[in-house]
Amino acid sequence: MVTQKTKIDKVREKFNDLKIDAILITHPPNIRYLTGFSGSSAICVITKNDAFFLTDFRYKEQAKYQVKHFKKFIASGKTLLDLIQEKRILSKIRRVGFEADHISFSLVLELKNRFKDIKFIPTENFIEEIAAIKTEDEIENIKRAIKISEKVFYEILNIIKPGISEVDIASEITFLHRKFGAEKDAFDIIVASGWRSALPHGVATSKKIKKGELVLIDFGCVYNGYHSDITRTISIGKASPKMRKIYQIVLDAQTKAIENARSGLKASELDFIARNHIKQNGYGRFFGHSLGHGLGTEIHSFPRISPRSNYILQNGNVITIEPGIYIPNFGGVRIEDDVLINSNAEILTSLPRNLIEL
Ligand code: GLY
Numbered sequence: 001m002v003t004q005k006t007k008i009d010k011v012r013e014k015f016n017d018l019k020i021d022a023i024l025i026t027h028p029p030n031i032r033y034l035t036g037f038s039g040s041s042a043i044c045v046i047t048k049n050d051a052f053f054l055t056d057f058r059y060k061e062q063a064k065y066q067v068k069h070f071k072k073f074i075a076s077g078k079t080l081l082d083l084i085q086e087k088r089i090l091s092k093i094r095r096v097g098f099e100a101d102h103i104s105f106s107l108v109l110e111l112k113n114r115f116k117d118i119k120f121i122p123t124e125n126f127i128e129e130i131a132a133i134k135t136e137d138e139i140e141n142i143k144r145a146i147k148i149s150e151k152v153f154y155e156i157l158n159i160i161k162p163g164i165s166e167v168d169i170a171s172e173i174t175f176l177h178r179k180f181g182a183e184k185d186a187f188d189i190i191v192a193s194g195w196r197s198a199l200p201h202g203v204a205t206s207k208k209i210k211k212g213e214l215v216l217i218d219f220g221c222v223y224n225g226y227h228s229d230i231t232r233t234i235s236i237g238k239a240s241p242k243m244r245k246i247y248q249i250v251l252d253a254q255t256k257a258i259e260n261a262r263s264g265l266k267a268s269e270l271d272f273i274a275r276n277h278i279k280q281n282g283y284g285r286f287f288g289h290s291l292g293h294g295l296g297t298e299i300h301s302f303p304r305i306s307p308r309s310n311y312i313l314q315n316g317n318v319i320t321i322e323p324g325i326y327i328p329n330f331g332g333v334r335i336e337d338d339v340l341i342n343s344n345a346e347i348l349t350s351l352p353r354n355l356i357e358l
């Protein structure tokens with residue numbers, strides 16, 4: 001079983017390649033991945049022989065029960081950097097990696113200013129590459145998050161009817177997520193109806209839903225730090241022939257991608273399988289976003305499933321597969337499911353994928 005301790009070992013295994021003797025972790029989702037700590041302010045420093053966790057007074061008690069295998073220091077009336085200096089955490093260290101994609105410029109300047117003898121080395125996806133391979137516990141958490149969201153979906157099907165607003169539906173999703181055991185929504189719930197369904201990220205508005213419209217609902221929740229992410233597009237009343245046509249193209253594109261997803265396949269090739277299907281059916285210019293993304297302690301985790309990705313899929317990746325077609329002034333369709341990569345793709349989501357006409 002992969003524990004906090006083995007995660008720390010995996011971090012250290014990467015030191016040689018980057019010629020660093022410590023790494024500074026500042027990104028809260030990565031801190032949660034390593035330590036289980038769910039607060040908003042902390043720094044981890046992992047050296048060859050030690051692992052330190054620093055937070056402030058607000059999280060003193062929380063850190064006691066959430067964080068194991070780290071030496072813990074609590075800042076009271078001082079900053080976390082003050083504490084790193086005071087406790088001499090970086091003494092004898094010469095090269096320290098930091099998370100270039102997540103740290104603020106001013107914090108890097110301050111580090112350089114305070115620790116003049118240390119060289120700070122930018123790293124990319126340092127923790128993310130480790131976290132992309134999910135452990136059994138993590139997969140279990142994602143499955144729980146999916147189950148909660150799916151239960152919510154069946155509930156809201158009962159309230160969707162002409163006259164209800166997008167925001168009413170989104171609020172109900174948020175309420176039910178919490179009621180059914182989620183920590184929170186995974187992101188601002190997207191409910192986009194009619195012409196607004198052509199906005200891939202059309203967060204819910206006061207627009208009322210009308211008969212004859214498509215409604216795109218993209219929702220997910222967080223369970224024990226891990227995310228679910230599902231999209232269904234439904235029709236209010238009978239769908240028009242054009243709506244059915246684009247729905248079927250998106251569904252076939254998604255099915256092809258799911259059927260071909262496996263470890264060893266390049267993420268860009270997986271993206272191509274779905275994109276090419278949509279293109280060959282004449283709708284290529286209406287699908288402008290990536291096919292999917294990893295799921296983990298962030299909603300958009302590493303790896304990205306995009307035409308530009310160099311990542312090769314590996315056993316244990318959990319990713320979304322979410323092709324779409326968005327036609328301005330008409331509407332859009334996206335279907336999104338979550339899959340676990342092995343020698344094939346195990347679909348973790350179980351909602352029906354055919355067009356639901358309410
Ligand atoms: N579900 C939101 C997104 O993947 O962008």
Ligand code: MN
Binds near residue numbers: 293320322336
């Ligand atoms: Mn998604």
